[in-house]
Amino acid sequence: MSLRELLRVPAGGPVDLAAIDPAGMPGVPDAARRHPRRWAQEQLVEVGAELAGYQERLYAGARAGGDRRRVLLVLQAMDCGGKDGATKRVAGMMNPQGMHIVSFGRPTEEERAHDFLWRIRRALPEPGYLGVFNRSHYEDVLVVRVHELVPPEVWRARYDQISAFEHELAQDEVTMLKVMLHISYDEQRERLLARLEDPTKHWKYNPGDVDERELWPAYQSAYADALARCSTDEAPWYVVPANRKWYRDWAVATLLRDTLADLGLRYPPGDFDPQAEKRRLIEADRLAKLSVAAG
Ligand code: AMP
Ligand code: MG
Numbered sequence: 001m002s003l004r005e006l007l008r009v010p011a012g013g014p015v016d017l018a019a020i021d022p023a024g025m026p027g028v029p030d031a032a033r034r035h036p037r038r039w040a041q042e043q044l045v046e047v048g049a050e051l052a053g054y055q056e057r058l059y060a061g062a063r064a065g066g067d068r069r070r071v072l073l074v075l076q077a078m079d080c081g082g083k084d085g086a087t088k089r090v091a092g093m094m095n096p097q098g099m100h101i102v103s104f105g106r107p108t109e110e111e112r113a114h115d116f117l118w119r120i121r122r123a124l125p126e127p128g129y130l131g132v133f134n135r136s137h138y139e140d141v142l143v144v145r146v147h148e149l150v151p152p153e154v155w156r157a158r159y160d161q162i163s164a165f166e167h168e169l170a171q172d173e174v175t176m177l178k179v180m181l182h183i184s185y186d187e188q189r190e191r192l193l194a195r196l197e198d199p200t201k202h203w204k205y206n207p208g209d210v211d212e213r214e215l216w217p218a219y220q221s222a223y224a225d226a227l228a229r230c231s232t233d234e235a236p237w238y239v240v241p242a243n244r245k246w247y248r249d250w251a252v253a254t255l256l257r258d259t260l261a262d263l264g265l266r267y268p269p270g271d272f273d274p275q276a277e278k279r280r281l282i283e284a285d286r287l288a289k290l291s292v293a294a295g
Contacts, residue, residue, distance in 0.1 A: 003027040003254050009237040013228025017220050022184040023243040027251065040250040047253045048093030054257070055130050057265035059098040062128020065268030069173045070125040073256055074133045076142070077181035078219060079209045080191035082242045083134045086181060089249040090256065091132050100125040103134040116140040116158065117165055124174065137162060138178075141226050146218045159229040170234040177259050178235060179252055180227060181242035185216055 006026040009015055025036055032039035061067030073090075075083045091099055102123040111119045117137055125131030141162070145155045166176060183191075192209060195201040212219075231237035238255055242248040 007238040009231035024241040054260035068127040072131040074178040081181040100129045100131040166235040176235040
């Protein structure tokens with residue numbers, strides 16, 4: 001079974017997050033189980049090279065071939081779930097010039113004056129770009145639902161609005177893959193403690209994180225509903241066990257590689273004859289030399 005098949009949320013659900021082990025390592029072959037971390041780190045080097053190759057073709061296709069395709073990786077997770085780490089590790093293996101990375105925090109006043117998808121539309125990758133969303137429109141059925149920032153009938157309507165939006169994106173040649181980094185309650189505590197113990201991590205800590213943590217069960221339910229209701233063939237959700245950072249990075253990179261591989265990306269052919277251009281170049285040089293010598 002491919003990693004995508006192993007981690008994919010079936011269209012329409014169901015999703016039982018409690019049944020998915022956050023420390024699991026689906027897709028790591030039995031033969032690698034003795035040293036899974038070393039195996040995954042070695043694999044990641046290869047996967048990274050493939051990612052970089054596909055991304056360059058995607059970019060080249062738009063720049064020189066008029067190809068309108070783009071790819072969007074959406075990362076969602078609880079606090080300390082590894083969104084920043086996965087972005088750094090996976091996006092860091094590709095050419096920054098072709099990446100479009102956007103984090104979504106609490107909406108600004110301007111953003112709040114618009115529909116919840118307004119800021120998302122503005123942040124979409126242009127043709128040829130590989131976009132990464134660190135948080136996304138899903139916050140509007142996660143934190144917004146858990147904190148009742150809008151009335152229930154408003155957030156309830158959003159699942160269908162999101163699916164309609166993502167269908168529109170698919171029609172517009174946006175290939176999406178949506179990944180929930182799944183950590184355990186205990187792992188979150190360890191990571192929060194580690195942040196508190198390290199002054200270089202204090203900028204990432206927010207006292208509100210402790211209050212959010214108390215709402216863990218409400219968040220897990222909100223995640224389960226979002227994943228079940230918005231996993232489609234066009235824009236599937238994947239749940240990546242994320243307690244182990246090396247597994248998380250390997251899995252996200254591999255899901256992205258497999259998604260890119262399906263696109264059949266090719267370097268666009270030039271609209272010139274390379275042999276004729278070579279002759280022109282040599283001839284032009286020869287004439288330039290003659291005139292230099294004569295001058
Ligand atoms: P961080 O990712 O640690 O920078 O935190 C970003 C914060 O913004 C998190 O607490 C999110 O819950 C919050 N956030 C993101 N999107 C929304 C939204 N649409 N409505 C309210 N809060 C949001
Ligand atoms: Mg935070």
